[in-house]
Amino acid sequence: MIRAVGLRKRFGDFEAVRGIDVDVRRGESFGFLGPNGAGKSSTMRMVAAVSPVTEGELRILGMDPATDGPAIRARIGVCPQDDTVDTELSVRENLYIYGRYFGLPRKEVRARVDELLEFVQLTEKANAVVDDLSGGMKRRLTIARSLVNRPEILLLDEPTTGLDPQARHVVWERLFALKQQGVTLVLTTHYMDEAEQLTDRLVVMDKGLIVAEGSPLSLIAEHSTREVAELRFPVPPEGGSHAPMAAQVEDLADRVEVLPDRLLLYTDDGEECVAKVHERGLEPAATLVRRSSLEDVFLRLTGRTLVD
Numbered sequence: 001m002i003r004a005v006g007l008r009k010r011f012g013d014f015e016a017v018r019g020i021d022v023d024v025r026r027g028e029s030f031g032f033l034g035p036n037g038a039g040k041s042s043t044m045r046m047v048a049a050v051s052p053v054t055e056g057e058l059r060i061l062g063m064d065p066a067t068d069g070p071a072i073r074a075r076i077g078v079c080p081q082d083d084t085v086d087t088e089l090s091v092r093e094n095l096y097i098y099g100r101y102f103g104l105p106r107k108e109v110r111a112r113v114d115e116l117l118e119f120v121q122l123t124e125k126a127n128a129v130v131d132d133l134s135g136g137m138k139r140r141l142t143i144a145r146s147l148v149n150r151p152e153i154l155l156l157d158e159p160t161t162g163l164d165p166q167a168r169h170v171v172w173e174r175l176f177a178l179k180q181q182g183v184t185l186v187l188t189t190h191y192m193d194e195a196e197q198l199t200d201r202l203v204v205m206d207k208g209l210i211v212a213e214g215s216p217l218s219l220i221a222e223h224s225t226r227e228v229a230e231l232r233f234p235v236p237p238e239g240g241s242h243a244p245m246a247a248q249v250e251d252l253a254d255r256v257e258v259l260p261d262r263l264l265l266y267t268d269d270g271e272e273c274v275a276k277v278h279e280r281g282l283e284p285a286a287t288l289v290r291r292s293s294l295e296d297v298f299l300r301l302t303g304r305t306l307v308d
Ligand SMILES: Nc1ncnc2c1ncn2[C@@H]1O[C@H](COP(=O)(O)OP(=O)(O)OP(=O)(O)O)[C@@H](O)[C@H]1O
Pocket: 011, 014, 015, 016, 034, 035, 036, 037, 038, 039, 040, 041, 042, 043
């Protein structure tokens, strides 16, 4: 569905995407995971055929965005990072006008709009003005709009950024339903839980490069331990650090990461590791044992956390 080889994007002297290879297959849900500024949006805009490729090869549905932009745009859906729906129009009008852009006949657009309102659970809000919708409803409207032309590929740039947990779950559930219908999903996110929930396969991006690729589970298995014990020690609020504590426990885990507010001990048995910490007479103010996540993979590969 999408193939990129050595893809680059430069803005003047600055290179936002520095030569990436990507292959997205039909029907899969593919993710770009990385922190702000990693180059995810720049990549998505090239894939959406709205931003020219600086260098490298890019094919969308077998077509070249440089020469086949309109044909590509007719077959994909784009859900941008900020909701760009018209706030003065009603929910229904937004979808209707967009459908007409695609040159669909009036009757067909009306039927399609009803179907989409139902799909994103906005039928009851059909006549509401967009300004009066919650953030989650606006996002669902943007998703509905991107589906007007029955796209084969749906591109979503940070689909749940800024939404509360409940609204995020509704969006995830609708995206999952689309995947079930056979739509290929390509999304960017800086939320590791979103990547874990929604993607079959993902690339981890950092500073314009891909640093790892695989399924969420395979990435975790490859780059992290089964569990993580998080320890918070009482440290002085001014200039205090967890680094001295790390030295006292580093032999208890496969790896130790020092964050500003806690230590992460990577181990296959978190409870046992915490017990050994206590046996040493050390007394963390709080402990938490959890499974490894994509956040741990990112930390391992880049030395930084996904969200600053
Ligand atoms: N039009 C532009 N002109 C100059 N620099 C740009 C432009 N668009 C993006 N950049 C820069 O390219 C880098 C990558 O930006 P990009 O938006 O692709 O990252 P991202 O991973 O999507 O992050 P975000 O989540 O913040 O959108 C950033 O340093 C950004 O400032």
